[in-house]
């Protein structure tokens with residue numbers, strides 16, 4: 001039995017006004033995250049991952065509208081009023097951004113950055129917040145917490161600053177963390193350290209995570225389940241292990257084939273063509289122009305997600321081609 005969902009996107013559609021028309025950025029996206037579960041949202045750049053996370057935080061840019069249902073712990077996030085939203089963003093969920101320097105105010109100390117939210121929302125006193133920040137800094141491997149608290153962001157390396165962001169996310173004890181490419185902007189040598197720390201912390205605390213990345217290998221290694229996004233649509237969801245060993249959607253199989261192998265010589269097969277945004281897609285399957293298996297049906301009718309082998313897959317031909325995909329991906 002699947003555990004009850006803590007966070008749900010149900011048929012989410014995001015649109016932006018463009019000149020006199022509307023452009024679709026995310027189309028009919030559905031996914032859920034259970035308590036203490038990590039789910040990866042994976043797709044190429046421009047596929048709509050960050051927009052989906054922003055809508056989940058109710059932080060969409062001006063002009064972008066959300067339709068569908070966003071649910072946290074059974075409540076309808078899209079109907080939240082100001083007070084509900086403040087509570088939701090400060091206690092229920094937290095966000096870790098791709099580039100900490102673009103997000104943090106360079107004129108405030110680390111101490112101010114870490115404690116202001118919790119103090120302002122009345123969750124704890126300043127002294128309590130500092131004490132908790134120090135304990136969390138030790139947990140994420142930041143030595144000399146008291147000294148670091150008095151420093152400014154530019155005095156910390158990117159890796160250290162992202163650890164501070166992890167502390168900031170954990171400080172109010174949220175139940176769900178949205179992590180949008182949390183290690184992509186870091187030096188390769190520190191990426192795996194920061195990733196390992198983030199994982200250890202959310203596991204120890206039984207916090208759920210929606211982990212956004214373009215890196216299917218990384219996502220499969222660190223999450224329980226995956227949602228694969230292409231051109232604003234989620235084309236496949238399932239357990240990370242199953243998707244990794246037997247992709248059912250041709251796009252997922254393509255992502256798996258186009259990555260460098262670490263276990264031997266392996267010919268790189270890039271997916272032909274370029275990724276598109278949701279609004280560039282014709283009426284058929286958005287992946288059809290790049291898909292080796294596409295038929296006339298694929299080019300003219302958009303496949304809805306359906307359950308195949310216990311997974312959700314949006315492909316007309318999945319039953320016919322699944323075994324071929326497996327052979328190609330291995």
Ligand SMILES: Nc1ncnc2c1ncn2[C@@H]1O[C@H](COP(=O)(O)OP(=O)(O)O)[C@@H](O)[C@H]1O
Nearest residue numbers: 016025044045046047048049050051052061277
């Ligand atoms: N502020 C914005 N207004 C309109 N369109 C946007 C805005 N930001 C991003 N987009 C478009 O939305 C689509 C999805 O972007 P995004 O969610 O950032 O992709 P990802 O995070 O998967 O790389 C892209 O086509 C992008 O060009």
Ligand SMILES: [Mg+2]
Nearest residue numbers: 049050051180
């Ligand atoms: Mg993004």
